Amino acid sequence: MEMPKPDPFVLSSKARIVAGLRTLLPADAVIDDALETKAYECDGLAAYRCTPLAVVLPRTTDEVAAVLKFCHAMNVPVVPRGSGTSLAGGAMPTADCVVLGVGRMNAVLDTDYDNRLIRVQTGRTNLSVTGAVEQDGFFYAPDPSSQLACAIAGNIAMNSGGAHCLKYGVTTNNLLGVKLVLMDGTVMDIGGGHLDAPGLDLLGIICGSEGQLGVVTEATLRILAKPEGARPILLGFDANEVAGACVSDIIKAGILPVAIEFMDRPCIRTCEEYAHAGYPDCEALLIVEVEGSPAEIDEQLAHIKTIAARHNPTAMRESTSEDETKRIWLGRKSAFSAIGRIADYMCLDGTIPVSSLPFVLRRIAELGDVYGLKVANVFHAGDGNMHPLIMFDANKAGDLEKCEALGADILRLCVEVGGCLTGEHGVGVEKRDLMGAQFNPDDMEAQLRVKDVFDPKWLLNPAKVFPLDVTASRRSAA
């Protein structure tokens, strides 16, 4: 993984930069000790590491603004960080950067059930947003697998999704407003408790901009009333193609499950050994979850069973208890850790048109054979968001490189069939060099021009998202 050469002037100015930061923040909010900054050397993409110049942990928007204004004046790159769970290297530092962690800003500022919204500081974790309202029967819908740890700041930066986004949408569909700090220290409010300001949809462009346009310190989020209940059904099939066709029929029938999750045989076996969810032994497994009152759930599941029966499932089992439901989801949600027990793995995130599912799964298996690597597939089938998990051995020379090459081939395949490189994890550094497969130079340039507007000096998370050679002239002009 190539990263830009650190700016020698910034490196040599470390003492001055740290001294300057200390005038802006309390003593415990600036970290420059080599051992302590090492804790921030990577995020969830742990194969790549680099210790930053310094780390700041502000507690207020004013402190964030002061830090950014100072770094702007000093031409110091800033890498924003939520909880550091990015699988794409979105929070990975460079040696000449200041990491700005929002983790200490985790307060709930306002809970408003009449208007169905919550305002939080963005260091708050995803699950604890729901935690703040669930006693009153509400929840925050986007549910990335890392929801116990990941911060709303990172969710907004990456426009995170999750298993239940089929019904409720991803972060951008649940974000009503932000307090944004630009790299020059300007603080602005965009959106709020009201919907859809006329004018350009700045909220829409900020969500998913991977921390390159500004630092979001507060967010107004849509919360929803919890459904009366939810229950999944497990459907097993003897071929991926058949499972894919069943997904398509369910969607077309006008039932709106909250989630349709797909696992292939390697994934089913590994998850079963880990979570003992009672998954059937089959080629392809669907978990379809529906919501509502007990009678509504029965009605929807009956309809789903009728549809599934036409595809000759090898297994069809409704969850009958809360405990069973929990175990079924534990199996699915711990797929990554389950695979992680038996191998090192790399998790991809390409999205494809649902109709291409069987073809793409077949090609992935063929490509895996070519490289001699095993791939387990688990994904959000309702929206075509795949998570191929490529297994490799990090201790074996050349295996990581082989894995990356296979990953790149799979993502190019996703683009070829009309899909995209990433559905919910973001580009970060991981997929940066593949952007040319999806965007031609004009399409890429249009995006760079957006960054020019928000961050003319290209100091905010500058080495991410776009290929380094494409952004070189802009970054060096800073």
Added chain:
Amino acid sequence: MVRPSTEEELSEIIRGANGPLHIRGGGTRALRRVAGEVLETGGLSGISLYEPGALTLVVKAGTPLAEVDTALAAERQRLAFEVPDLRGLLGRAGASTIGGVVATNASGPRRIQGCACRDNLIGVRLVDGAGIILKNGGRVMKNVTGYDLVKLMAGAQGTLGVLTEVAFKLQAVPEAEATVVLPVADSAAAVAMLSRALGSPYDLSGAAYDGRVLLRVEGMAGSVAYRSAALSALIGGDIVTAADSAAIWAGIRDVAAFAGRVGAIWRVSVKPTDGPVLLAALGAHVDRVMDWGGGLVWLLVPGGDDAVRIRGLVNRLGGHATLMRGPADVPAFHPETAPIAALSQALRAQFDPRGILNPGLMGGDVAPASPTTVTS
């Protein structure tokens, strides 16, 4: 007037333009007429890809909305965001195009379920102000690859580029719908009921007030019967189903109550509980229809001279007020805060460096050296 029939031709026209262009789909939604040569998009027409099994539609921007609706209805599918038909309200003839729908982010009652036009839009192709052909997004449901220019284009009123093709995720038409109807005199009491219903687990797809509290549920037949009964038990009211229910929501969507009536028409978006506060402050001479749980307030103001007061109130509450129909000397769009206006202006300068695409249409950011006359 120019009317390109291909993206390349459109690109040539924009490259060769030496003055402002007034971009026009069906001419049923634009709030102001921009001075400049009319650029009609109707030549860029037709469905490029429709995959019912994947709930995906890709369609050229000049395609009539009616053609899209017909094609989807044949598969019992629809655009989930319930496109308002504003012809009655604005006194327009003509046929709405899908590009105009996107350019104005036209979103109906189902907005409360996270179903704005911008939420269902998954891809765009466009030609920017320099004549460069661009694409963003695609035809898949989830896509975080690069910046989300798709959202930026929704509601941009053509000021960043001329849309040539748009892609949507679709919704299957549910088996049944029902509406709970309860006459309520006071808007504050009505919005309290809407909040209560929206805070229930019954998954409303419409929550409006027009003198009656209106609560819609959609889905499978048994579920709709169950939830409408539960809502009726919660707040009272009668249950209306099927076509009668659909007719109620078409009326709310199109603000049919105001069509043909004299006065200025405002579209105000505030926090739902601020809707009644606004109405109380404005006084009884103002008529209203409230959607989006009370947060979208349509105002009919007989005198038409309340612009400063309305915008002042909305500024205090937090929100925005769009003048949909009314005096030409009042800006149609709510003034933006300085930092937002600065960013928006800079974005327009990037995508339309000569300031020739619908200049001035969105208000206080007329590009330099392109004077425009704004008429209604």
